[in-house]
Amino acid sequence: MLRVVKPKNARSKRALEARESKEVEDPRTVIFVRGTHTGEVVNGVMKDLMALKRPHAISFSKKNVVRPFEDVTSLEFWAHKNDASMFVLGQSTKKRPNGLTIARMFDGRLLDMCELGVDHFVSMDEFKTPKPQPGHKPMLHFASELFDTHPRFIQLKSLLMDLFNGEVIESVYLSGLEHVFSITVAPSSEKLASVPDDAQTEGPLPTVHIRGYTVKLLASGQRVPRVELVPMGPSLDLSLRRHQPADPELWKVAMRRPKLKKQDVEKGLGKKRKNLEVDEMGDLRGRVHVAKQDLAKLQTRKMKGLKSAPGEDDDDESEGEGEGTGTRPAQRQKTG
16 A cells, blocks of 8 residues: 655645646556567567657666566556556567557556557558657547447557547647547457347457558648548557456546536536536636625716806805805806
């Protein structure tokens, strides 16, 4: 069990507050860990994935004795020390060659993970095409119904989306869409999609194909440009192996959200603010409370047109004498 760190000054307190859970999450930091033996294929896959994930990637170049399905103590320690929420572990053994494990953390504890086998790999260096700039978010295209129906592929889709997802933004400039990943599943029989959920986790599963493309915008004579996809790599064929689903109680805590309106979540307001609400049109409206004003003491603007004429002053003076409220000195007339 990890010890609770108490802040000693304001700087450490701000650092601890930055690591707390948020309504709008920061980009996930991914740690790439090499096992005792990886091999050329696994090293190439981790190198390309780390290049695509930069600057939110940390590489452990030394070999580490880590077995995530047996002991997760090392992962929890590294996650707490580096403020990371995901791991990509490469390990190649005789029983499971070219293995790649994607693990996801929550609150410093292991949430779920999935082991993949790299059946085919083509590096980005073999494609002599432009590559995306670091920090750009890719577009993800999942082309299979299994990503919405099969529990193993639903978990894989969630892991890949967290792996490639970057900073949460409200709008994207068209030229900022530089690359896209197409994730497809090999053709399978209808029996795989028709069996119940408990039986879907058993038996061979179809291969997952991941292909990377660069988006090329060409002139089309219209406002919307013509889009072409140019292969850039990496090209991966993955097979699903072992997996560990998330604990139901921990998953429930991880998916819990404060009671905010959907419009507030989309606008990224985060914590609930007083006297702020979003109407049906999606506009943010606020209420301002003003104290009660004494209009008798309100100072208005003085205008020449509101002044009384010389003849009206005499009438006002006579009325004032009759009422006993005092007399007002006559105005001095200007002489030409």
